[in-house]
Amino acid sequence: MCQLLSMNCNTPTDIVFSFTGFSERGGRTDEHKDGWGIAFFEEQGVRHIIDDKPAVESPLAELVKTQAIKSKNVIAHIRKATQGEISLQNCHPFIREAWGQEWVFAHNGDLKSFAPELTGAYRPLGNTDSELAFCYLMQSLTEEFGAHLPSIQQVRQFLKRFSAEVAQHGTFNFTLSNGAALYVHCSTKLHYVERGYPFTTAALNDDNLAVDFSTVTTPQDRVAVIVTEPLTNNEQWTAFAPGELKVFVDGRALAEAH
Numbered sequence: 001m002c003q004l005l006s007m008n009c010n011t012p013t014d015i016v017f018s019f020t021g022f023s024e025r026g027g028r029t030d031e032h033k034d035g036w037g038i039a040f041f042e043e044q045g046v047r048h049i050i051d052d053k054p055a056v057e058s059p060l061a062e063l064v065k066t067q068a069i070k071s072k073n074v075i076a077h078i079r080k081a082t083q084g085e086i087s088l089q090n091c092h093p094f095i096r097e098a099w100g101q102e103w104v105f106a107h108n109g110d111l112k113s114f115a116p117e118l119t120g121a122y123r124p125l126g127n128t129d130s131e132l133a134f135c136y137l138m139q140s141l142t143e144e145f146g147a148h149l150p151s152i153q154q155v156r157q158f159l160k161r162f163s164a165e166v167a168q169h170g171t172f173n174f175t176l177s178n179g180a181a182l183y184v185h186c187s188t189k190l191h192y193v194e195r196g197y198p199f200t201t202a203a204l205n206d207d208n209l210a211v212d213f214s215t216v217t218t219p220q221d222r223v224a225v226i227v228t229e230p231l232t233n234n235e236q237w238t239a240f241a242p243g244e245l246k247v248f249v250d251g252r253a254l255a256e257a258h
Contacts, residue, residue, distance in 0.1 A: 002092070002108040003032055003228040004190065005076040006175040008182040010222045010250035012042075012070035017211050020065050021204035021231045025078055026055025029206045032078040035091040038064060039104045040071035041179040046102045047071075050091040073177045077106040082129075089126035093175075096122055096138045099149040101178045105134040108228060109171030109187060133166055137176075152181045152254070156247050159183055163245060175226065182248040184226050186240035192226040193237050194252055202232045222251030 005022045007015050019038065027033035033054035040047040047069060055061045055078055077092035084090040093106040107130035114129055120142070122135035141150070144158055159176070163185045166172050173190055176183040184190065195202075197220075199213035226248070230237040240246065247254045 002077060002079045003030070004106055004108050004173060004175055004226070005228075005231075006106075006177075006182055006184065006226040007071075007074040008177075008224045008226075008248035008251055009072050011220070012072055013221070013223055014068035014070050015074045015076070016065055016068055017202070017204070017209070018225055018227070018231055019076060020209055021206040022076060022078065022227065023055040023061050023065065024206035026058075026061070028056045032080040034079040034081040034086045035088075036061060036076070036078045037091045037093050037106075038074065038076040039093045039095065040069050041073040041102075041104075041177065042069075042071055046095060046104060046179075048093070048095060048104075050088060052086050052088050052091055073179055073182050075104050075106050075175050075177060075182075077108075082110040084126055084128035087126065090128050090131070092130060094131050094134050096134065098138060098142050098178075101149070103138060103176065103178045105137070105174060105176045106130075107133060108173040111166065111169040111172065114166070114169040133172070133174075136166075137162060152247060152249065155181070155183065156245065159185065160245050164243070167243070173228070180249075181254075182224075182226070183245065184240070184248065185245045186242060188242060189228055190226060190240040191228070191230050191237040192224060192240070192246070192248075192253070193230075193232075193235050195223045195225070196251070197221070201234070203234050204231060205233050206231070224248045224251050224253065
């Protein structure tokens with residue numbers, strides 16, 4: 001299956017270090033070579049880059065690794081196709097608009113016998129179960145809340161119900177963001193780390209690269225990185241529980257509201 005990478009921060013931050021290790025899994029240290037993509041939220045817009053080439057062979061992936069694009073929310077994906085051919089329209093992340101905002105989604109998993117009825121404007125461009133699930137998500141979300149943009153807690157509660165419904169059809173690990181928060185659901189396997197002051201040195205598993213974050217951050221900075229398999233070998237990564245949904249804002253996981 002595919003792999004996911006996301007980042008949520010309290011100040012615009014580049015993802016060069018994490019993406020450098022992650023992209024190696026797109027054909028060199030792992031088999032996810034059926035395309036890749038990344039989306040950066042920047043003010044009211046989204047910078048979106050996709051390629052149906054393996055990440056380790058893609059000039060666009062090299063561009064991402066050399067250009068320190070800064071964002072508070074980033075979603076990236078490397079694909080190992082289970083449904084749908086290898087093509088640009090089947091590369092994650094996918095983007096749709098609602099309430100005047102861009103919503104970005106990427107999925108890792110395989111959904112069987114999944115055929116929701118799409119009745120509105122949200123339709124897939126490709127033929128993956130992932131994009132179909134995203135269109136169904138956006139249709140259901142906008143039907144639930146109508147003309148009023150839901151709060152972060154309202155989206156959290158909606159996604160809990162929605163994820164339980166869709167996960168009945170198979171593996172449904174996903175990340176979703178509208179730029180205000182990062183929503184992450186785990187069916188089988190996801191990990192996260194929260195970096196804050198005092199920052200230390202991190203070393204990648206998939207590349208001979210280490211960064212002393214204390215030299216490139218301020219004491220106020222906070223960063224959360226979410227990924228399918230841990231990226232570094234000297235940090236304490238926390239595993240999601242199966243069926244768990246977490247929401248990240250300003251570089252940390254939000255506590256549940258009761």
